[in-house]
Amino acid sequence: MQSDVAIVGIGMHPFGRHEGVTGMEQGAHAVREACKDAGISWQDLQFAVGGSAAAGNPDTMVSMLGLTGLQFVNVNNGCATGGTALSTAYNTIKAGMADLGIAIGFDKHPRGAFASDRPVHPVDGGRDWYGGSGMAINPQFFAIKINRYMGKHGISHQTLARVAAKATRNGSMNPMAWRKQPFSEDEILQSQMLAYPLTQYMFCSPGEGGVALVLSRSDQAHKYTNTPIYLNAAVMRSRRFGSFEVKASWLPKDDEVGPTADASRAAFELAGIGPEDVDVAQLQDTESGAEIMHMAENGFCEDGEQEFMLERGETEINGRLPINTDGGCIANGEPIGASGLRQVYENVLQLRGGAGPRQVPNDPKVAYTHVYGAPGISGVTILSK
Amino acid sequence: MGQQVSVNPFVLDIDGDEPCLVGGRCVDCGNVTFPRYAGCPKCAGSNIEPIELGREGTLWAWTVQGFPPKSPPYLGANDAKDFHPFGVGYVELPEVIVEARLTESEPGKLKEGMAMKLTMESLFKDEEGNDVVTYAFAPAE
Structure with missing residues (x-):
């Protein structure tokens, strides 16, 4: 597949909890690793795009990396922050503004579910009635959405457990993952019910980590690597009227597709391929149910087909369409700024054939990533070699 | 002596005979939201009036x-x-679907489509x- 932009270097700081290490230091570590991988130095980069939701302004990391005067753009786009950093970098090179740049994402969040520090909806000078009443909690949304979906499309509790078991199994083969202990389906089903029908081990947690990707013009990629991975699409979409999204205090009765379906369609159109051409996919798995619904929203199956796809192991590393081969958010946690770039990092490894014990067999050629989050945004990328 | 007060009268009016939820209705396109916003998310109009929402509906989805x-x-x-689990769901009212706490928190007693009252x-x-x-x-019931 043709593309103007290639990924020529990747770097990561392990995900998890890192006492005494700031989020930005984790980002800087990822930058150094990515530069090393591309065989360049920080001084060679013409521009950087950095994203972080809770760990400081990314551009201030130049004081750790070197004051070279490069163009450094900060992005903050909720859960699509990493994807937006990448699409901004992609567009900068595609537009001919620069030949070589870097997309950076990092974060560090406190323990426990994400909480809203300011009212989500208007309060008219009064109390925060929404968060104050015990709503505005992300897990509620995911639980409500999958609970309705399960009834409508025949998805079982066992299938929810299968997704989480697969994530922890894949995570156990990933040295960069936060959670490396595989859990059985029974252990997952018997863990604490946090938001019916979702149990504790079905959820990801806010965490820490950093990822950086060096991008160059495709026609110069071989200067930096023997295995350039081409970026065929990097698309971000927000919600349309009528789609059901996290932190919605109300819904219209008009039923509309969400931002994932919109972003997915646009990305496939840009790349000129369809879902059947994808060999490996990383999909937003805030919890098990999200992965199941996102399989359909991204066009990889019809609603309800997930039940037998999971039963037959079709989304395992050796399956027809491996999904979340690095353990996804469930095993890696979700440092918002880094999460979308982690998916791309994993896909680059898979396409290079360098994913070690979790390598997808049969030489995968096309890889797909998808992030989703508050307040109803999705980012999709398509990579190829 | 303390009395009952609303968490925020902007969305919950408890001064009448019965409590009621207050949303916003777009004068231009008729779209109803909860709460009332300064602009209409459907037609982008900015002429929004308060509207009392119906008190009865059906359960659309829940957890x-x-x-x-936190x-x-x-x-x-x-x-x-001190914490007790509580139900949360979306209830389809005549005008709009709203998210709310549910007094029932037993999964076996919650079912989509069941009749609900404010x-x-x-x-x-x-x-x-x-x-x-x-x-x-x-x-x-």
């Missing part, structure tokens, strides 16, 4: 909040020992001893 919400923003008791639940006592209440929906 049970099984762990104590405080802030949560105003209710959230110590692990009620109130205590959140906390304020410094004057008033009982601060929020909106919730209860099974109608």
Whole structure:
């Protein structure tokens, strides 16, 4: 597949909890690793795009990396922050503004579910009635959405457990993952019910980590690597009227597709391929149910087909369409700024054939990533070699 | 002597005979939202009037909040020992579908499509001893 932009270097700081290490230091570590991988130095980069939701302004990391005067753009786009950093970098090179740049994402969040520090909806000078009443909690949304979906499309509790078991199994083969202990389906089903029908081990947690990707013009990629991975699409979409999204205090009765379906369609159109051409996919798995619904929203199956796809192991590393081969958010946690770039990092490894014990067999050629989050945004990328 | 006060009269009016939710209605396109916003998310108009929402509807989707919400923003008791799981769901009212607490928290007793009716639940006592209440929906039968 043709593309103007290639990924020529990747770097990561392990995900998890890192006492005494700031989020930005984790980002800087990822930058150094990515530069090393591309065989360049920080001084060679013409521009950087950095994203972080809770760990400081990314551009201030130049004081750790070197004051070279490069163009450094900060992005903050909720859960699509990493994807937006990448699409901004992609567009900068595609537009001919620069030949070589870097997309950076990092974060560090406190323990426990994400909480809203300011009212989500208007309060008219009064109390925060929404968060104050015990709503505005992300897990509620995911639980409500999958609970309705399960009834409508025949998805079982066992299938929810299968997704989480697969994530922890894949995570156990990933040295960069936060959670490396595989859990059985029974252990997952018997863990604490946090938001019916979702149990504790079905959820990801806010965490820490950093990822950086060096991008160059495709026609110069071989200067930096023997295995350039081409970026065929990097698309971000927000919600349309009528789609059901996290932190919605109300819904219209008009039923509309969400931002994932919109972003997915646009990305496939840009790349000129369809879902059947994808060999490996990383999909937003805030919890098990999200992965199941996102399989359909991204066009990889019809609603309800997930039940037998999971039963037959079709989304395992050796399956027809491996999904979340690095353990996804469930095993890696979700440092918002880094999460979308982690998916791309994993896909680059898979396409290079360098994913070690979790390598997808049969030489995968096309890889797909998808992030989703508050307040109803999705980012999709398509990579190829 | 404390009395009952609304968590926020902008969305929950408890001064009438029965409590009612207050949303916004776009004068241009008729779209109803909860709460009332300064602009219409459907037609982008900015002529929005308050509207009292119906008190009865059907359960559209639900979950049970099984762990104590972080405080802030949560105003209710959230110590692990005082916390009781509570239902949360979307209830389809005549005008719009709204998210609310549910008085029922047993998964076996919650079913999509069941009839629901607006009620109130205590959140906390304020410094004057008033009982601060929020909106919730209860099974109608």
